[in-house]
Amino acid sequence: MADQRDLDFTYSLIDKIFRLSLGEQADFSGAKFDGDFSLTLEQAQAQKHDFIADALDISAGRRMLDLGCGWGPLLADARRRGATGVGVTLSSAQAAACQKHGLDVQLQNALEVTRETFGPFDTVASLGAFEHFCSPEDFAAGRQEDVYRGLFENVAGLLPEDGRFYLQTMVFGRNMIPHERVSIDAPRDSDEWYLALMGQQFPGSWLPSGLDQIVRCAEPHFRVVSESSGRLDYIETIARWRQRFAEPSLKKLLFKAQLVPRYLTSKDFRLAFTSGVSANTVCFERELLDHHRIVFERVPRG
Numbered sequence: 001m002a003d004q005r006d007l008d009f010t011y012s013l014i015d016k017i018f019r020l021s022l023g024e025q026a027d028f029s030g031a032k033f034d035g036d037f038s039l040t041l042e043q044a045q046a047q048k049h050d051f052i053a054d055a056l057d058i059s060a061g062r063r064m065l066d067l068g069c070g071w072g073p074l075l076a077d078a079r080r081r082g083a084t085g086v087g088v089t090l091s092s093a094q095a096a097a098c099q100k101h102g103l104d105v106q107l108q109n110a111l112e113v114t115r116e117t118f119g120p121f122d123t124v125a126s127l128g129a130f131e132h133f134c135s136p137e138d139f140a141a142g143r144q145e146d147v148y149r150g151l152f153e154n155v156a157g158l159l160p161e162d163g164r165f166y167l168q169t170m171v172f173g174r175n176m177i178p179h180e181r182v183s184i185d186a187p188r189d190s191d192e193w194y195l196a197l198m199g200q201q202f203p204g205s206w207l208p209s210g211l212d213q214i215v216r217c218a219e220p221h222f223r224v225v226s227e228s229s230g231r232l233d234y235i236e237t238i239a240r241w242r243q244r245f246a247e248p249s250l251k252k253l254l255f256k257a258q259l260v261p262r263y264l265t266s267k268d269f270r271l272a273f274t275s276g277v278s279a280n281t282v283c284f285e286r287e288l289l290d291h292h293r294i295v296f297e298r299v300p301r302g
């Protein structure tokens, strides 16, 4: 699993730039354009929230858990709908930002949330966090499916019979190369290099091999209600993020200046944040990566 240090590297370092570029409670996961790229980023993210609210019945009086809540967009949306939300993240900056806005967010490992942690929930969501639950070391040790099975078991234990779990995650795509070939020393622009660059941006994280693996690990507890690929929508989402991050602002410039010493002293930082390319975009375009939005429903306990 990516630990707090890894997640602080990926998310807390960009906290201020993220909030200045996208807003205090913006989404940092693929939006739902449904192919209509005339929508604004905010409209496509709102469309995603509506879809999730419908699928999970996020409405007045309901209690929702968000595993890996980021800057709290889904929790804020649940609050607007009259539901109660609890979120967990392992990024200290995200937890602080959410708490500042009155959201119930804890710095807590999502993989360890059980009924004893916060009590039962009517419904659970997790967007863009499953990617971090298995580390390259877990994968190499053959523990990947144990990690996923453990998570599904815990989530099932939080839910009532027929309770729903929305999971949105990247997976390796149909053109994924053998993992031993992934290397930052491979030629620039090769599949091997782009995948290694992603590893620099998301240290401690290794993706599921595909939808089949996720569904198999969920199976003792959940059935799939619906599934759709968000790959093309994610490519568009990233393009919109990159435009926003690039928009000039004095505050952002001042913040970036504070990161110069890190830039000068850390090769990991330079590779992760200043490579000048979007490894995710290229990996999605080449179908080294895919993306799934899955609505699960708990099956009766056997």
Ligand SMILES: C[S@@+](CC[C@H](N)C(=O)[O-])C[C@H]1O[C@@H](n2cnc3c(N)ncnc32)[C@H](O)[C@@H]1O
Pocket (backbone or CB within 6 Å): 001, 002, 007, 011, 026, 027, 028, 029, 067, 068, 069, 070, 071, 072, 073, 088, 089, 090, 091, 094, 108, 109, 110, 111, 126, 127, 128, 129, 130, 132, 133
């Ligand atoms: C790509 S962000 C997505 C944030 C949010 N769900 C959204 O859609 O905007 C991934 C989130 O997962 C969280 N995360 C990853 N692994 C975690 C873990 N083991 N426990 C808690 N949070 C985790 C990160 O801290 C971050 O908040």
